[in-house]
Amino acid sequence: xxxxxxxDHFMNPRNVGEIENADGIGExxxxxxGDIMRIYLDVEDNIIKDVKFKTFGCGAAxxxxxxxxxxxxxxxxxxxxxxxxxxxxxxxxxxxxIKMHCSVLAEGAIHKAIxxxxxxxxxxxxxxxxxxxxxxxxxxx
Amino acid sequence: xxxxRIVYMDHAATTYVKPEVLEAMLPYFTEQFGNPSSVYTLGxxxxxxxxxxxxxxxxxxxxxxxxxxxxxxxxxADNWAIKGAAFANRAKxxxxxxxxxxxxxxxxxxxxxxxxxxxxxxxxVDENGVIDLEELKNSITDKTILISxxxxxxxxxxxxxxxxxxxxxxxxxxxxxxxxxxxxxxxxINVKDMNIDMLSLAAHxxxxxxxxxxxxxxxxxxxxxxxxxxxxxxxxxxGTENLPGIVGLGKxxxxxxxxxxxxxxxxxxxxxxxxxxxxxxxxYTKLNGHPEKRLPGNINVSFxxxxxxGLLLLxxxxxxxxxxxxxxxxxxxxxxxxxxxxxxxxxxxxxxxxLSLGDKNTEEDVDYVLDVLxxxxxxxxxxxxxxxxxxxxxx
Ligand SMILES: Cc1ncc(COP(=O)(O)O)c(C=O)c1O
Ligand SMILES: [Zn+2]
Numbered sequence: 001x002x003x004x005x006x007x008d009h010f011m012n013p014r015n016v017g018e019i020e021n022a023d024g025i026g027e028x029x030x031x032x033x034g035d036i037m038r039i040y041l042d043v044e045d046n047i048i049k050d051v052k053f054k055t056f057g058c059g060a061a062x063x064x065x066x067x068x069x070x071x072x073x074x075x076x077x078x079x080x081x082x083x084x085x086x087x088x089x090x091x092x093x094x095x096x097x098i099k100m101h102c103s104v105l106a107e108g109a110i111h112k113a114i115x116x117x118x119x120x121x122x123x124x125x126x127x128x129x130x131x132x133x134x135x136x137x138x139x140x141x
Numbered sequence: 142x143x144x145x146r147i148v149y150m151d152h153a154a155t156t157y158v159k160p161e162v163l164e165a166m167l168p169y170f171t172e173q174f175g176n177p178s179s180v181y182t183l184g185x186x187x188x189x190x191x192x193x194x195x196x197x198x199x200x201x202x203x204x205x206x207x208x209x210x211x212x213x214x215x216x217x218a219d220n221w222a223i224k225g226a227a228f229a230n231r232a233k234x235x236x237x238x239x240x241x242x243x244x245x246x247x248x249x250x251x252x253x254x255x256x257x258x259x260x261x262x263x264x265x266v267d268e269n270g271v272i273d274l275e276e277l278k279n280s281i282t283d284k285t286i287l288i289s290x291x292x293x294x295x296x297x298x299x300x301x302x303x304x305x306x307x308x309x310x311x312x313x314x315x316x317x318x319x320x321x322x323x324x325x326x327x328x329x330i331n332v333k334d335m336n337i338d339m340l341s342l343a344a345h346x347x348x349x350x351x352x353x354x355x356x357x358x359x360x361x362x363x364x365x366x367x368x369x370x371x372x373x374x375x376x377x378x379x380g381t382e383n384l385p386g387i388v389g390l391g392k393x394x395x396x397x398x399x400x401x402x403x404x405x406x407x408x409x410x411x412x413x414x415x416x417x418x419x420x421x422x423x424x425y426t427k428l429n430g431h432p433e434k435r436l437p438g439n440i441n442v443s444f445x446x447x448x449x450x451g452l453l454l455l456x457x458x459x460x461x462x463x464x465x466x467x468x469x470x471x472x473x474x475x476x477x478x479x480x481x482x483x484x485x486x487x488x489x490x491x492x493x494x495x496l497s498l499g500d501k502n503t504e505e506d507v508d509y510v511l512d513v514l515x516x517x518x519x520x521x522x523x524x525x526x527x528x529x530x531x532x533x534x535x536x
Pocket of ligand 2: 034035057058059060061099102
C-alpha cells in the first residue's frame with residue numbers, strides 16, 4: 001500500500017528527536033484522530049539550521065514528518081511556510097488517498113513552529129487559513 | 142534484522158487450510174466434479190459428499206443435518222439470519238436486539254434494516270466486553286422478534302454468556318441467533334442445550350477454505366430466503382453448491398471439534414506465555430477483553446503512547462503478522478467500534494495490537510515475538526510526543 005520511499009522514511013525516519021531550547025515549537029493533531037506531530041526548529045538568520053520531530057501516528061504520518069523536516073532544513077522561514085502537504089506527499093512518491101490527511105499534519109506543525117518563533121521574537125504571526133487541530137481529515141486532497 | 146522467520150499470529154483474520162482438509166477437497170475439483178443436482182452417478186456422488194459434510198457440521202454443534210444450510214461464508218450466514226428472520230416475522234414485530242460489538246456483517250445488516258423500518262437496540266458491554274444482560278432483558282418489548290449476540294468477539298476474544306441469553310430469548314419466545322464464526326473449534330457448542338435458534342459459522346476460521354460457511358436454523362424457525370434461485374439447499378438457498386468448499390468445511394469442522402479441550406489447553410498455554418511476557422516486558426500496556434472468558438488464542442493489548450499501524454508495519458518487517466484496531470489502518474476515521482464500546486479512550490484504542498495464535502504456532506514463535514515486540518514498541522515510543530510528555534511529567 002505504501003511506496004518504497006514512504007517505507008524508507010518510515011523505517012529510517014530522518015530528524016527524529018527534540019531540540020533543547022528550540023527557537024520554535026509547533027504541535028498539531030489530537031490523540032482522538034490518531035495522529036499528533038510536534039516540530040522543533042533551530043533558526044539562525046531566518047534560516048532553519050536544524051529541525052527535529054516527534055510523531056504519534058501511522059506509517060504515513062511518520063514518513064510525512066520525516067520528509068517534511070528534510071524539505072525545510074536549510075530553508076528560509078518563508079520557504080518553509082510555503083511547503084504544502086501535497087509537496088510532501090509528492091516527495092514521498094505519493095500517498096494512498098485515505099492517507100493524505102496524515103500528511104497535512106506536517107504542514108500544520110511547521111506553520112505553528114514558525115509562528116511560535118515569530119511570537120517569541122516579537123514578530124507578528126503569519127496568518128494561517130486552515131485549522132489543523134480540528135478534523136484534519138477534511139483537509140486532505 | 143532477521144526477516145527470514147515468519148510468525149503468523151492473525152488466525153482470527155483467517156487460517157491456512159489443513160493438509161487433510163485440502164486432500165479431502167481435491168477430488169471434488171477434478172474427477173468428482175458432478176453437479177449435485179444431476180441424477181446420474183457422478184452427480185449423486187457429489188450430492189452424498191454434501192450430505193456427509195452436512196452431517197459433520199450438524200454433529201459438531203449438536204444440530205440435525207436438516208437444520209444446516211451451506212452459505213458463501215460467515216457474512217452471508219449473518220445476513221441471511223438477520224434479514225431472513227426480520228422479513229419473515231414482520232407481522233409479529235419490528236424490533237431487533239443486538240450488541241455494540243458485533244461484526245460488521247451483523248451491524249451493517251441491522252443498519253440496513255433500520256432503513257427498512259425496523260428498530261434496533263444495540264446493547265452495551267462492560268469494560269471486559271461482556272454483554273449487559275440486564276440491559277438486554279430491559280430492552281425486550283412485545284415487538285421484539287430477534288436477538289442476535291455473537292458467541293465470541295473477533296477482536297478482543299470475549300466469550301458471551303450464550304446459554305443465559307438463550308434462556309432469556311426462549312422465555313420470551315424470541316428467536317435467538319448467534320454469530321459463532323470465531324467460536325467454532327474453540328468453545329464447546331450445543332445448540333439444543335444452549336437454546337440457540339440460528340448460528341453462523343465460516344470454514345476459514347478453523348483451517349478450512351475461504352468463501353464457504355453455514356447457517357444453522359432450528360426446525361420450526363421460519364426465515365425468508367436471501368439467495369433466490371434454483372432448488373438447492375432444500376429450496377432455501379439457490380445456486381449450484383460450492384462442492385469442494387463444502388467438503389472442506391465438513392472435514393475442517395470435524396477436525397476442529399474432535400478435541401476442543403486438547404486444542405485449547407495447548408493454544409492457551411502458548412497464549413498465556415506470550416501475554417504474560419508482553420505484560421512483563423512492556424510497561425504501560427493494557428489487556429483488552431475478558432481476562433478469563435476469552436478465546437484461547439486471542440491476545441488484544443494496547444500499548445500507551447503509540448499507534449497501531451506503525452506497529453504492524455515494523456512487526457511485518459520482522460516477519461510477524463498481527464492486526465490492530467487503530468483507525469489509520471482501517472481507512473475509517475474512528476478506531477475499532479469494539480474497543481470504543483469497552484470504554485477505551487481513542488488514543489488507547491489506536492495503540493491496540495491483536496495477536497491470534499493458531500495450531501502451527503510454537504514456543505519459539507512466542508519467544509521470537511517476545512524478543513522483537515518490546516524493541517519495536519520502544520522504538521515507536523521514542524518517536525512519540527505523547528511519550529515525551531509522559532516522561533517529562535506531562536505538560
Ligand atoms: C465474528 C465474525 N463474524 C463474521 C465474519 C465474516 O465472515 P466471512 O469473512 O467468512 O464472511 C467474521 C470474519 O471476519 C467474524 O470474525
Ligand atoms: Zn494516519
